[in-house]
Amino acid sequence: MLRVVNFAHGAMYMLGAFATYYGAQLFHVPFFAALIIAPLAVGAFGILLETTLLRRLYGLDPIYNLLLTFALVLVIEDVMRLLAGPLGSPYSTPDALGGITNLGFTLYPTYKLFVIVVSLVVCLAAWWIVELTPVGARIRAATENPVLVRALGIDVRRLVTGTFGVGVALAALAGVLAAPTTNVQPSMGDSVIIYTFAIVVIGGLGSIVGSIAAGFALGLLQTIGAIVFPPISTTLIFIVMVIVIVFRPAGLFGKPESAR
Amino acid sequence: MTQRIGPVALILAVVGLALPWLVYPVVAIDLACFALFAVSLDLLFGFVGLLSFGQALFWGGGGYLAAITLARTHVDAGIAIVIGIVYAMLLAAIVGAIAVRRAGIYFAMITLGVAQIQYFSAFQLTDITGGENGLNLHSRGTLFGFALENDRLYYYVALVLIALAVWFAVRLVRSPFGGVLRAMRENETRTIALGYRVNRYKLAVFTIAGGLAGLAGALYAIGNHLAGLEMVDWHTSGAVVMMTVLGGVGTIFGPIVGAGLFESLDYFVSKMGAFDFFGVHIPSIGEETNMVMGFVFALCVLLFRRGIVGEILARVGKRPGSG
Numbered sequence: 367m368l369r370v371v372n373f374a375h376g377a378m379y380m381l382g383a384f385a386t387y388y389g390a391q392l393f394h395v396p397f398f399a400a401l402i403i404a405p406l407a408v409g410a411f412g413i414l415l416e417t418t419l420l421r422r423l424y425g426l427d428p429i430y431n432l433l434l435t436f437a438l439v440l441v442i443e444d445v446m447r448l449l450a451g452p453l454g455s456p457y458s459t460p461d462a463l464g465g466i467t468n469l470g471f472t473l474y475p476t477y478k479l480f481v482i483v484v485s486l487v488v489c490l491a492a493w494w495i496v497e498l499t500p501v502g503a504r505i506r507a508a509t510e511n512p513v514l515v516r517a518l519g520i521d522v523r524r525l526v527t528g529t530f531g532v533g534v535a536l537a538a539l540a541g542v543l544a545a546p547t548t549n550v551q552p553s554m555g556d557s558v559i560i561y562t563f564a565i566v567v568i569g570g571l572g573s574i575v576g577s578i579a580a581g582f583a584l585g586l587l588q589t590i591g592a593i594v595f596p597p598i599s600t601t602l603i604f605i606v607m608v609i610v611i612v613f614r615p616a617g618l619f620g621k622p623e624s625a626r
Numbered sequence: 627m628t629q630r631i632g633p634v635a636l637i638l639a640v641v642g643l644a645l646p647w648l649v650y651p652v653v654a655i656d657l658a659c660f661a662l663f664a665v666s667l668d669l670l671f672g673f674v675g676l677l678s679f680g681q682a683l684f685w686g687g688g689g690y691l692a693a694i695t696l697a698r699t700h701v702d703a704g705i706a707i708v709i710g711i712v713y714a715m716l717l718a719a720i721v722g723a724i725a726v727r728r729a730g731i732y733f734a735m736i737t738l739g740v741a742q743i744q745y746f747s748a749f750q751l752t753d754i755t756g757g758e759n760g761l762n763l764h765s766r767g768t769l770f771g772f773a774l775e776n777d778r779l780y781y782y783v784a785l786v787l788i789a790l791a792v793w794f795a796v797r798l799v800r801s802p803f804g805g806v807l808r809a810m811r812e813n814e815t816r817t818i819a820l821g822y823r824v825n826r827y828k829l830a831v832f833t834i835a836g837g838l839a840g841l842a843g844a845l846y847a848i849g850n851h852l853a854g855l856e857m858v859d860w861h862t863s864g865a866v867v868m869m870t871v872l873g874g875v876g877t878i879f880g881p882i883v884g885a886g887l888f889e890s891l892d893y894f895v896s897k898m899g900a901f902d903f904f905g906v907h908i909p910s911i912g913e914e915t916n917m918v919m920g921f922v923f924a925l926c927v928l929l930f931r932r933g934i935v936g937e938i939l940a941r942v943g944k945r946p947g948s949g
Binding site for chain 1: 677679724725727728730731732734735736738739740742743746747860864867868871915916917919920921923924927928931
């Protein structure tokens, strides 16, 4: 949305998971509280990064933002590795969400069901805010033409900072949700960020609907791929990405325009 | 023109010749290979304005193919290297045809994504690539009948090839072809209006850069007796971007300096023990060198985007490279 490509998004996801883990270890923060506290904490950290570092690069080619956030990934990941060690720490599924739910046609782990519901709700909320509320309209306008929006008396800087913070908080929320399903480890953001990039390229940059649709569709595709022909499941998403670029360079839902 | 970069080239040549007597010869080999790798990226980023975040595709591809050829067939190492380069260029031609349709961030993401395809393939095709363990070479083989086992000898052979490749890159950016590239970087629309088919030019550079990275990777893999997964990993793509930017984008010689600095800093930091800094105890960070590299790189992006050589050239009042 902001024409800021945040390489550090994966790291924020990792921080979210770690915040959950340490919150539980040190302060006995229950999982449901962590769902709110961790994104807030990491989001605040994101805002700090935006105001102190990223903001300095806005006038330049967005490539420099990519480079800076890449550097941040290296720093954040290594700091966590020093603090927490390279190996993962398990985080157990909250009791209330353990077990299996009978969906009628199939049995499904309750926790995964919970994750699906939460992420659907959050995605819909994000789409609703950006597309249908006055704040969303301002954000979209600020992306299109910052100078004009500023002339209308809207503080574009604060808008950008806020949006960045929310984006980071969402990444952290994903991290909290992922904590019980995977090992919480410093490199967990790595694998995610590349998939995320591919999803965004497929869906079209700046199109929330596109990202959501592509995200869910590819998750499904990957699962099917894993069943039909396991070795290909990890590369499938990139193959799809290539095919999409060949036929629709702007992404499935993106408007055709130059990326620069 | 030649006079302007004369001093830089001379210094680099002296350092290049003396290097295996200053550091371990194997380290010298790595340095020289990374230098060429960084030059290949600079050709794209500095002269066409396309940032490839998947350059490890060609570095690793060239490395793996050369290693596979050597391990299986016992042909001359020269042939293995050529096969590595050809494979890298083929890959680059295919990937380039897709990637040059987009610019900027999209270009970076596409190259990154495609490089991941090769990463996972190398990881899973254990029969051919050795999977997680990488592909070990028992011997470097021979080049035109000369055995390459002596590290210093191998270094000088590699240095000659790398110097030729860098010379080729310099010639390229100063040719009329290079002029078109810079025109594209500065004003693509106008270049199109002048009748140039910019995508073909981009594809050509991408392929050439892929070939150079392939050569660097092949020399690196043979030099280390190993083509490992980290050669195709995206962190390697990131590292080479850091070297290039640190040294100076668009200067050709800058990335060489950047690669040298990056590798030595990495080496120094990983060997550094715990120490006290104004009474504060700093523990040894051991393998976690990325923290320092990331920090230095962040400073570089924030404070001196022209890179070290770019900054020096700007201060001395010379135009960086010839562009």
